[in-house]
Amino acid sequence: MNAIKPPTLLNEWLETLLSIPTELPKRPIKQSNTKTNTSKGVSSMRLLKLLLILCLFQFHQLGSEAIQPAELAPAPSPWPEQFHAVLYMNTSLGHQQITDLWYDWPKGRNVNIMQKQLGELLYDVEWDNGTSFYYTLGANGVCMTMSFEVGIPRPDWLNGASYLGREYTDGYLCNLWEKVDFIWYYEDVVTRVPVRWDFYDGISTHVMKYEVGAVLEDSQVQAPLYCFQERKEFLRTVFEPPKVKDVTE
Numbered sequence: 001m002n003a004i005k006p007p008t009l010l011n012e013w014l015e016t017l018l019s020i021p022t023e024l025p026k027r028p029i030k031q032s033n034t035k036t037n038t039s040k041g042v043s044s045m046r047l048l049k050l051l052l053i054l055c056l057f058q059f060h061q062l063g064s065e066a067i068q069p070a071e072l073a074p075a076p077s078p079w080p081e082q083f084h085a086v087l088y089m090n091t092s093l094g095h096q097q098i099t100d101l102w103y104d105w106p107k108g109r110n111v112n113i114m115q116k117q118l119g120e121l122l123y124d125v126e127w128d129n130g131t132s133f134y135y136t137l138g139a140n141g142v143c144m145t146m147s148f149e150v151g152i153p154r155p156d157w158l159n160g161a162s163y164l165g166r167e168y169t170d171g172y173l174c175n176l177w178e179k180v181d182f183i184w185y186y187e188d189v190v191t192r193v194p195v196r197w198d199f200y201d202g203i204s205t206h207v208m209k210y211e212v213g214a215v216l217e218d219s220q221v222q223a224p225l226y227c228f229q230e231r232k233e234f235l236r237t238v239f240e241p242p243k244v245k246d247v248t249e
Contacts, residue, residue, distance in 0.1 A: 073163035074175050076185060077192045078155040081105040084214035085194075085207055089114075092202030099205075102216040103152075110152040111221055125221050128152050133223040143227035158185060169196050170206055 080103075087099040095117060102111040108128030115121050126132045128151035135143035161177035167186070168174070172195050174186040186196040198204045 075163075076158040076161060076175070076177050076187055079103060079105075079153070079157070080212045081155055082213055082215050084209075084211040084216070086209035088206045088208050090204045102214070104215060105152070105155055108152065109221060111216055123221075125223060126152050133227050135224060135227055137224065141224060141226060143224060145223075145227055161185065 082104050085101040085103075087101055089097045089099055091097065097114050097116045097119075099115075100111075100113040102109075102113075104110070110126040112124040112126075113121065114124065120136050123135050123137070124132065125135075130148045130151050132146045132148065133143060134146070135141060158177060158179060161179040164176045164178055164184075166173060166189065167176050169186050172186075173189045174195050175189055177185045177187075179185070182200050184198045185194065187193065188195050193210050194207050196204070196206050
């Protein structure tokens, strides 16, 4: 079926309407009440013409909206291949922490350096082969090594997320997506920079600083020697690593 083009149709109808006379044709009538009858007829014709024009204009507006293509839902921006972000995190247990996130896709690593409130500085170094090291430094440093089935997130790990619309958060108007009931991701509408993301377990992450292209020195991610010794169990009293869910599928 061919689509109707309201503007063209409207113009044709308006031309027809405009050709309708606003005065009654002159014809012999009785002398009595001539002025009164003519005035009433002219007023009625003008009113009818005006009403028809208004109705057609309304139809045009509705028709134009009906044929407009539906707006496509926006997609989240891929992560830059290398960036640094300072994150303020409120954990599900109500604990506060500041995290330096160093994402480096070319080198296959994702580093989180976490300063817990009034606590120790904890390193979380994740590699693309699925190996992760969780450790603290110093004379009493401890470490735990874990292996996961998945490596670090790909830059496009948010592909396939469901768009939930726009919301204000932290004072910014953001597009909001949800993926596999695991993460809710907020991105600034104007700058396309991530503003916040929340995990299913209640951890809320707020982006305080975002530096595209920043790279952490390799010397900062070398796990200490005791990570390769039999002392892993001691770290469980310091830090319990989060559950990991593959959100890249």
